[in-house]
Structures are given as C-alpha cells and as structure tokens.
Amino acid sequence: MRRFVLLIGATMLAAPFPALAQTAPLAARTAQGEVAVTIYNNDLALIQDKRQLSLSAGRSRQEFPDVSAQIRPETVTLSAGGASIVEQNFDYDLLSPAALMDKAVGQTVTVVRTNPATGAESSEAAQVLANNGGTVLKVGNRIEILGGYNGRIVFPSLPPNLRARPTLSVTLDADSGGTRPVTLSYLSRGFGWKADYVALFDEIAGKIDVQGWVTLNNTSGTAFPDAKVLLVAGAVGDGNDNPNYRRGSYQPSGNRPGTESANRERLGDFYVYPIEGRTTVANAQQKQVGFLDVKDVPATKGYYYRNGWLGSLTEAASFDTVLRFTSSRTGGLGDALPAGTVRVYMRDKQGQPQFIGEKTIGHTPMGSSLALKTGEAFDVKVQPMVDKRERIASDEWERSGRYRITEGGSTREVTIDSTITYWRTSMSYKLTNARPEPVTVEVVQAGLDNWWRDTRVPAESVKGTQRSADERVWMVTVPANGEATLTAQFDTRY
C-alpha cells in the first residue's frame, strides 16, 4: 500500500500538474513588471507597476497578482493603450477550510474513511447539509456529523470566488488583440520612511560631522524587486485638520526655520529624494541609503533651563545640554533636512565614538538654526528658590469704573477708585558647575504672563532680556568648579 502511494506520487508529478516544469525560481517569481515606488512619510506609498499584458480582442478579465498586500483598492487606476476598463474588482473572500465548507453547502463532496485496523481507505459521496458549529453531512440515507475519525473530506474543486490572497482583477475591453504595456497604479499602506542622522560632535574644535541616511520600511507584505524608488519628504493626504501645536517656548533658544532653498528635486512643497539605480524593497525590510555627508560644520554646545512658574525646587535640577548648528549653505549642513532623528556621538578619551543623546527634528528647510537637546548635564545644575513673596501696593490708582446715576432728573457721576495690588516675588537661582571650565548657562523664568500682561522686573543681578510676555532670559557665566547666584524680583498682579 505504502509503496503504491509513493509510486503514484512520483509519476503524478509530471502529469497532472503540467505547470510545474515552467515555474521560475522562487525568489525571482513575481508577476510585477517595471515598478516605481514613491514613498511618503506617513505610512503611504504610490506604486506604479508597468506590466506587459497579452489581451485578446473584446472583453477579458485580467488578474493582477503580486500587488501590495496592503493595497488601497479604491485608489487603483489602470491605463492600457487601446483598451478600456469595464470594471475593477478587489476580492478578499479568503480561501480557508471553513469558507470552503460554507460554499460546499448543498454540494456533493467525497468522504474518505480509513479503516483504523487495516488502514484501508474507502470513499463515499456525501452531501453537505450545513456548516454551523459543526458540519452536517448526508451520506446515503444517513445524517452524520463530521468528526475527527469518521473521514476526511475531498472537494472536487475550489469555489471561484475564494482567493488565497486578496486579488485585484480588472475586466478590460480591448479593441484589438496583442501584447501591450499596461500601467497599474495604486496607493498602499505599509510603507514609510524617515531620516536618521549621525552627528559626531567635537567639542574642543566646535565642529560636527553629519551623515544623513534615509530609512525606509516595507511592511506591506509584498516584495518589490528592482524597483525605482523615490522618497517624498512630506505627509500627503493626511487630510485630518490637525493643527500642529508647536511648543515653541519649551524649546531652547536658537531654533529658527530657514529661508534657503536646497538644490534638490521638488514636488510642490516637498523635497524628493530619489534612490540611485534600481533597488529591491523586500518585505519586512528596513533599508537605509545615505543622502548627506558633511564634515567640520561649526557647532556649539549650550545649557538651558526653564523654570515654568515662580516656584522653588527642593533639589537642584540639571541643565539641558543643547547642541546648536545650522543647515545653511554657508557655515552649516547646506541642505534641507527631512524629518527624522539626530543621534549625537562624541569621542571618549580613547577616541571611540560614544552615544550622547538623540533628538527628533521635523522637516527642516535649508538655512535653519537648530538647537537640539541631547541630554541633561551631570555637572551643571540650577536650583530656583523663592526667597520672598510680599504684597506691595502700587501708587498708581486706577479708575476702574465710572457710573452715571440719574436721580429725579439730576444726573450724578460716580467714580469708583481701587488700587492695583502687586505681588513682589524675589527669586534666587543657585547655579553650580562641577566642570573644570567655566560655562555659560541660559536660565529662563516662565509663567510671568498669566493673562495680566503687567509684569515688571524691578531688580535683577544680571541684565536679562524679555523673550516674550511670559519668559525672561538671563545668560549667566558660572566659574569652573564653582557657583553663581542669579537673583531677580518680579512684580506681578497675581
């Protein structure tokens, strides 16, 4: 018995499956034609696939295998010379044993039973009555429930609408027969890209070397061999009206968008980054291609701390370490920077680069100034403290209301006077530096506005600048291995 089955197996290979001999090797086997993939930042790609199709004159149904498994079928367009589209279908009724049995209800299948003792097989025709929580079969005149040991089901054919994978099919009406190029284009999810920057900072020389890589991901479930790949720096069609609230005041000073144009291809408002030559975008692959490599760009390091309100800290807090450089043509990186992550490295005492922190950036035009927080300084700290808070009365009287009162024909004008009460808060900021060289720190006191717009600074130990109604900034130098104290008084109306 066993030998018999094996022999059948060997001879069957050539006969009932004639397609086998022609199959191409697994990796190269794709029905895709010439593919161009345009990838956007927001999980989106435009795929253009130019295939050679052999059409017969009149109507014919064409299937398009090997499209992205995350295709957005509503976006499919097809252009074929001398043929018009009758209809487009996207079938996603997937072939599974349960679906197969559902479609077989009312049909006749074969039940193959094996004698447990001898192993002999016997076949019977059966009608599938129902498949609800169990398969009910009519075998001859008996009704049976399909269970583990009473037989396996052999189906004569597969129902035409069940697909092994979601399949795009198009019915075309060709005016003449013959092979012609057909371009299929569609949008697909499962793609994305961003930039990754490697910045090697030399603190003593005050310079950075920056390499930029574009990192693209394909999680669409489909590989695109030898594709032309174009990356668009932007999120198109992200139609949600989602105003991007920038927390500008929380960023260290020195971030300023640029106004220079980079020497790169553009698509409307977006820069595009083509990948040279054809490349394979494999499934579940993350691919990186370099696009920027500049050396010896001037960069400086700074320290930044923002005290959010007129309050104390019971323990000193570290200043943020901020790396500043520009993307300008002169004295900068000289390019527009697509959104991504900047990873900053510094050489240790043995000369080996070590990671010191990272910061994400948005799409940055050329000519921008960047101030990136890489981490917090171990050795440079600040402790804001409220020394005193007292009520002071302003000499200024304010006419806050004036009423006209009419009494029996005569009119009297009443003026109500009130004083403005000010609060005077005396703050001191203890600045400590455990580094062997002096540092200059940027201290920001925020929370000065609070809707009153009437804040005054009658005294400060270092001349500060009012950056906005809410924030005042001081640049203070702290001596090497030493301390400095910044004091300031704030007169506020709350």
Next chain:
Amino acid sequence: MALRPLVILAALLPAAPAAAQQAVTSTAPDSVAVTIYRSPQRSPEQAMQLSWLGGYALVTERRTLDIPAGRATIRFEGVAGGMLPESALVTGLPAGAREKNLDADLLTPRSLYARAFGRPVILRRQHGGTGAVTEEPAIIRSGPDGGVIVQTKQGFEAANCGGLNDSLVYPEVPEGLSAKPTLSVETDSPTAGRVTLSLSYLAWGFDWQTNYVMKMREDGRADLTAWVTLASSDPTSFPDATLAVVGGKVNREDQRAYPRRGGGYLRFNCFFRPLAQNMMAPPPPPPPAPMAAGQIIVTARRVEERLQDVPVTVVEEGLGDLKLYRVPVTSTVASNAQKQVAFIAGRPIKVDTYYAADLHGDSTGDVSAMLRSKNRSEDGLGLALPGGPVAVFETLAGEPVLAGESSIADRAIGETVKIRVAPATQVRIAAREVANGQGWNDFEVTVSNARPQSVDFEGRLIVDDSDKAERSTGRLVREDGRSVWKTKVPANGTARLRYRVRRVGG
C-alpha cells in the same frame, strides 16, 4: 525509499540563479566594545527588571573580512538581537556603504507556507489507526491566514482535518528568508582586499545601575562601597568586550517600536467555525519570552566580608556633559546575564547623622533618620555619583545589621548628598496651634528624644511662599528655599519651637 519523490521533485525545479552580486558574510567580530546606558524610565530607587531591561547599549564591533572588487553585499552575523538597525553605522569600507538593509523576513512555518503558494510540496500523512505513514505530492492552494488547503490527486482537501495527521514537506527554502534579522550593507569596492571595518549600533535590552553600601563606623564616618551592576537580556554574548557604562540623562525620543518577535505560526484550521454566541476574542499575543534562568556572574566578593582592596574598579571619565565609567579590563557581557564591577572600594567618608521632619503648622510629617555628606574629596568623596539604591549598615555586636535602604539621584562633585535611612522610632514630633488672631496663627513644635545620646534635628517649615514665618523662638535658616529650624535635642529630652505664620495674601 521515502525520500525518492523529494529528490525527483527537487531535480525538476530549476536551480536558483546565481546571485546577481557577490555576497560576503562576516560571522563574528574580532573585538567588541559595549557601552551600556540606563533605562530612561527607571528612577534610581527602582530595581532593574531583569526580564524587561529598558536601557540600551552602544555596541562597536571591529570586523575583518575579504571583500571582492565590484558590487558586493556584506552580511553581518552575530550582532545583538536587540539591534536598532537605523542606528547602525559602518565605517572603514574603501568605497563606503551604498545602502544598508535589515532583512527581517524570517524563516517561519508561516512564511515557508506563504512562499510556497501554488507550488508542489509533499503531504506526509500518518494514519490514526495503523500509524502508517504515506507521502503524496500536493500543491498549496491557500494563503497562510485561513488554514492549509492543498490539491492532491483526489481533489482539494484541508490538511490535518479528518483522521490523518498531516504535515508538509517542502523541497527547498525560498530565497530571502533568514533565520534571524540580518544586517547587510552593499558596497562597490574598486579593488579586492582585506579590510577592517567598524560596525556600531544601538541595541535595546541592556541596563545598569550603581548600588551603594554604607557601613556606619563609631567615629562618625562611614565606609562607602559601590558596585556597578550591568545586565543584558540580549540573546547574543559579547566575549572579551571593552566595557563602559554612561551616567547622566541621555535624551532618547525615537518612538519607533521595538521589533516584535514571534508570530510565525502556521495554523491548520478546520471546517467549522464556532457559532456566533461562542465567538471569542482572539487570544492576546503571547507575552515576551521570559529570560532563561538568569545566569548570574558575580565578579565581586560578598559585600558582608571585610572590606578589602578590590582589584578592579570602574574609572570615571567625562563624556561631554555625561559621565562615562570604564571597566579597565576587558570582560564578557554574556547573554541573559548580569555582572558586577566595583565602583568605590570601601573608602571612609565623613557623614552627618541627623533627624528631619517637615512642619506643616499644626501637623507634621514623619521623622526620618538621615545621613548627609558633601560630595568632595576633603570629606572622602569627590566623585560623580550616578544615582542608585543605597543600603546602610550599622554594626551590632561586631556584625553588620541593615539599618535602612534608600536611594540617591545623580550627584555631581560639590553637591550635598542626603540619604533618608529609615523612619525614626525613638525621635518623635508633635505640633499644635497655640494661639491665633487676624491673619496669623501661632504653632508650637515639640521634638522628643528617647535615645541616650543627644541628636541633631532639622525641621523644615512648609509655609506658602506668600506667607511669613516670624517670631520664632529658635533660629531659622534659609535652605533650599525653605526656612529650617536646626536644633540639638538632648539625650532623653525634648526641644521646643514656637513660631507665628502670618498670612500676607488675601
């Protein structure tokens, strides 16, 4: 005999074409340097969670390999399993890297099945009763999501549904599926030759912390010992690595998800679906695999032993505004293991012991036994101290006894280090309101000491910034933005403070 159809089948398939370009595989690094960063989410008092290490490491590998002239793909094996591929950097290639790829299309039962769609396989069937095994050719007709449907010479069947124990035998592994996520770079070298290149990348699944042990001495000093504990949950071991850890807060904000592991199952579903009322939510994804029983390598002596010279201690060096602590000898970072290296080898430091509590008018916080030291070399310290747990021991009858456990945050040189050792039991505090009037309240605080020695007590007045403490019967000093009452409480005695809080605001 059973193998014959397989052989024939394989022969029928055309051989895979020669790779379009040459491939070079680098199996292991010659030398490796590992720098470990702490988990950004973990606070100093939290212990490392060995099963889910939230920190990361910078791995720098030196590799030597022979590259051919022309376009070639260099595959790197033996990299960390938690590699963040977007951070990978390859230097030393004569022509640079044209592109870098991380291929994560893994060889799994599922991907094997999916790639074999429409192709011949062998269906191996074991018969339930007799146990006889037969093999027959079949063609895969379904995708991997629904179940396994194959075409046999009899018709179409769902495998493993009905009496037979079916399995699939494939003729070959399709190209492009790999055992592990594999990093490769493409290069186009003008000449062939041997190159030494450096590969560096960040990898997650590492962490480290400092553990401090203070042993109180009779003379008002304490012996401070500290250990650096570093841990790896990565499946790759790094033998003889140059090791360092980095202290301070490093900004990390990349939101990319960590690569998921698992998910390669192929299910043999059968015909019936459960009825609607039995419909259950799909099972949650399996939790991350627990670490294999942690092999713990302790390179240190037990801390209870008498303090001795520990041969190897980490050495601090600056790294920008961070602190790098280097292990001066090469050492192995084993997979799923932790390791300890000495940081401070038993040095006597000057410490103040005192009791402290917060005073909120007529209520108070609990009294804590405290230790305070100044981080300077005159007092025996003067090191950049990375934050971590602190265990305080006192000596009782010649034996060390744990007196309390606490933690410190990162402390720079020159800073004051305060350690809350334990809640006090013999020093108690009571407060009450003794008088009040228009806009003011008078409070009285009594500290009692049941110990046979006098103790130092510090009470921190918690008063609104806009209120004023005045008419104090004890001296108040300004410290960290608060008024503090510092006093000595005599042995078996009490100390008293009376003060007025005047409300300035309305």
